[in-house]
Amino acid sequence: MKKLLAILLCCAMLCTSLAFGSYAAELKEDDGYTVGDVDKDGTVNAIDSYNIKATLAGAAGAVCDVESGDLDADGQISAMDSYYMKACLSGAMSTSDFESDHNVYRLLIGGYDINEFCIVVPEDATREDNAHYAAERMQYYIGLATGAELEICYGDENRTKEHAIVYNMVALDCELGEELGYEGYKYDVTDGDLNIYGTARGNMYCTYDLLERVGFVFYSDYYTFIWETRRVEICEGESESFVPELSFRMVAGSYFGGGGCEDHFYPQKLNGSQLYRAEDDTRTGTLTGPRFINAHSFGYYWRMATGTYTDDDHLYECWQSGEQKEESDWGSSPPWQPCATSDDDYEKLMLGLDRTITMIEKRGQKFTPYISAMSFSIADNQKGYCSCRNCTKKYRTEGYSGLYIDLTNRAARDIKKLYPEYPTLKLMSIIYDHSIPKTVRPEENVIIFFCGQGCNNHPINSGLCDGNKPLIHKLHNSAVVESLKAWTEYCHEAGAEIWFWYYPTSFLFYMSPCPNVLKLYDDFDFIINECGVDGFYFECGGRNYGFESLKAHLASEFIYDPDMTREEYTQILKDYLYIYYGAGYEYIYEYLEMHHVSGTMDTCYLNNFNYPQEMYDEEYLCANYEKMRELVVSAIALAKDASELEALEKLLVCCDFTGLSAVHTDWYKNGNNVDGYVANYDEMCELIQKYEMRPSTFQNEDGTPEQLDFTDYENSPWDQVA
DSSP: OOEEEEEEOOGGGOOOSSOOOOOSOEEEEEEOOOTTOTTOSSOOSHHHHHHHHHHHHTOTTOOOOHHHHOTTOSSSOOHHHHHHHHHHHHTSSOGGGGOOSSSEEEEEETTEEGGGEEEEEOTTOOTTSHHHHHHHHHHHHHHHHHOOOOOEEESGGGOSSSEEEEEEEOOTTSHHHHHHTTTOEEEEEETTEEEEEESSSHHHHHHHHHHHHHTEEOOOSSEEEEOOEEEEEEOTTOEEEEOOSOSEEEEESSOOSTTHIIIIITTTTOOBSTTOSSTTOTTTOOOBSOBSOSSOOHHHHHHHHHTSOOOGGGHHHHHHHTOOOTTOOSSOSSOOOOOTTOHHHHHHHHHHHHHHHHHHHHTTOOOOTTTOEEEOOOOSOSSOOOOSHHHHHHHHHHHHHHHHHHHHHHHHHHHHHHOTTOTTOEEEEEEOOOOOOSSOOOOTTEEEEEEOOSOSSSOTTSSOOTTSOOOGGGOOHHHHHHHHHHHHHHHHHHTOEEEEEEOOSOSSBTTSOOSOGGGHHHHHIIIIIISOOSEEEEEOOSOOSSSHHHHHHHHHHHHHOTTOOHHHHHHHHHHHHHHHHOTTHHHHHHHHHHHHHTTOOSOOOOTTTSOHHHHSOHHHHHHHHHHHHHHHHHHHTTOOSHHHHHHHHHHHHHHHHHHHHHHIIIIIISOSSHHHHHHHHHHHHHHHHHTTOOOBSOBOTTSOBOOOOTTOOSSOHHHHOO
């Protein structure tokens, strides 16, 4: 059985010629095999030697784990392995002669051992260049995986080894640069050198893709995992060119704190700017997306234009505290939407936009090709749309989306006149109303941000939503499908981009996570591959108690590589469960399947508005709660470290919070299992207190988080939380 060890990643682990600081994540090392123990019974003996010989002879029933039996690390079980095994058993050699302190026993590039390599960057490279940053990351992680100390050399003539990993900075305006764009890369292995080419971010992405082949999994902002393996080879003559399909890739949630950018966000090849950091960091490649405000900007521009609000440094504090001025909004209440047909409102918006761009310029930030955008979007509501005569008339044929996109088109034309020095500057506009306009089409320099599906229970293109329970605004997935395809067609005909904002998460009840993990592949595949959107924003939940980090990982993987098959996707899912939950991951996968079934009622729900009672099949939970709990408890018994235990115990809280709510009437009210209910409830409350968990987004009147009454058996957990 595999086991995981957690050790702190720090600079002291690797002495290199260039010290560039330590990283925050911890390394989880896979201890997946023992050299010589080919039958994996825990001992190295004559039976293992027999199994190697039997494998070579093709005997039926031979048991031989390749990683354990490949003593010489040539990638196969061979006669030499049989010879070495005999020598170890006779005492002439020892299996320790074939072991190392690192997870990758042998790394070869073009047939040459990694210890024969240095790293070469351009002679004039500085630490502000992405190629240099990529070289540092390669140096650091290769050291962790193999123990090799790769020196960074400036210019090919200064290389210190015969073979090198060579980073090339490609100009965007050259032929290769135009082919690769802002994020693409190319690499080849020629004459024993690994040559990497990229413009602004490609060198970095290529590095992380190659490090994944070495065995790294950048699955969390707190932990990085590496598989244990005997041999990894990047072969002579190998070459690849890759350009990400989606121009905008964002997974947002509470998973990028601490070292999240360095250890998770960039290695996952995400590029969205909604982190509000490193927006102009050429070292890591300037992030993509609208500057300063990611979405609801009309209210802010109104403040900037009228002078009601000018202290931008106070914006976040003001918004979080609820402080606001009359008729202003940035996600606040009361909402403010402009009149889409008023010249006066339009002039205010443009003045506010102009002042905001000026403010950004004064900060020293730049608008550059591929990444230049500003939000020009409605407030975070659908109740404040203008109902004047002109807007109402236009709404009847164009819908609210067409009404406000037409307003954005006007601004997109004018922004070219205001800022001719920024020819690639685009305006991003959100649409919540999914009506299909009759005549309005987006301008080329407009980005449509299509927000949300109608139902989280059914795959978007399943056709299962018609006739079911109506959602907010009676919006079903069938309507979303028609609208998304139409808007995508309109955008692409105009040369504009369309991004999709996806909400598959629970915003209200953190401990009853949305049971939709296993349907995500269908939605990803349809939205990206069938509809052909250009960007994807995946919004995670606020608490990682259930499977929120799993969903974030799956989203990150898919939006970078939308061509993956369902089988590849499922393998990534199972690998993640093993990495995150440990040796009992198979129990958790079975639990995940049951959790999915518990949410497949013949109803439609939107999980950031609906309550658990509307998402879960209580009859199914009543019949299967004990089995589901048993699976999690079985996995807990196999936990090997504190991180696995914490993840599993938090999952148990979710299992109990949801399951006890479903069985409350039968077990407690009807007296069929009072002792069992009380015991599980008490254990759940102990774990909630242990990890200081929060059951929901709701707050008490004094602003403190709403919490369970840890002695209230009379009301189910669902009923205790508003």
